[in-house]
Amino acid sequence: MVSEYDYWLLDLDGTLIDVEWSYTREVFDRVGDRLGREFTDQEADIIWSGLTGSRDRQLEAWGIDPHEFWEAFHAEEDPMVRAEQTYLHDDAAFVAELDVPVGLVTHCQEFLCEPVLDNVGIRDWFDARLCCTEETGWKPDPAPVESVLRELGVAHNGHEGVLAGDGANDVGAAWNAGLDAIHVERVGHERRGQCVLGDYRVESFDELPGRP
Template sequence: MRTGPEEVTLRAVLLDWDGTLLDSYHADTQAYLEMFQELGIGWGAAELARHYSPDGHRVYRAAGLPRNRWEQADRLWGRFYQRQKPALLPGARRVLRELSRRFTLGLVTSGSRARVRRQLRHFGLSELFAVRVCCEDAPRRKPHPAPLEVALRRLRLKPEVCVYVGDSPEDIEMARRAGVRAIAVLGPFPTHDGLRAVRPDALLSSIDQLPRLLKNY
């Protein structure tokens, strides 16, 4: 990877979780739909897809849910999500193990700490990540750069020696605002048009393509 005339060696690959490594679209959607029904919100899958964001509070705002009910919505969503059993995306495990031999890996996600840690343990991936930043670990959520900046501070790395890989426009904006090169992956969530519109530094059709891309960095 280059920043200006001098070559910079890539040292760390930071990744999103849901939709980038975890095939969680069905689980996520089902939890939202059950939560909407419980709260009397007349939204279906089409409305959710149209207003989807990795920041659930943006979804609540779009659905007209009063702020004083967001905590209740979070609890309901978490309860309904626990019934779901999302799997890793095809190739995700192999990609992570391959990349871990060359780079420091980190996870920067909007998911809750309890859920993400539980899923990492379930898939046997916890030891691969040198740092994990979840929604409770930063003062602001994506697309604000704060979550990625927390990861950089914990790793004691400069932005120019890292890349961030995500599946939503918010991921790309966060990376750019943090000074980190942004790689987009077309995942299961309804974000493909938005990703193309924000013009990431690279756009992959699947996570399988990431190791080959990074050979050129």
């Protein structure tokens, strides 16, 4: 049963929170101006939501240098505006009720993550958190997950844990670190274009068996 896990790790964007589409569209418009290339709604959705897995590989397939893209992207993201445009999924509220160690492992960069956590009021949900970088590694690499497990004090202690996220990279990171994986399909299989496997596959945390 899900309620019997000894610790939980969670992804952030697309799992616990999301941002209004108007914000995403405006950011990609400005990034497109910087790069001299327009992004369609579908392309913006694919990159923002990581629908095809590796965002860098997808950018390269479109002939876009990932380093140049992310440099432009982060330059155009306003932390306070993003925080104001971010909302918490109702079904994520159960995380506040978990009476076990809880960690956050996100690709959201720290300068964006911190105001977002404050704006939606969930900073105190987590006993440890990590914003992935080139130094920490990126999911599905287990390194950032293992780093949070060490900070939580649960690494290699024989207890059972789970990682919940909205993408294939989250599931991969969980399995690579020896954890169970919950895939929360927020966008739908048709929009994603593929089906992501996990130990649990749900469209809402409300569907989890034995949810606390």
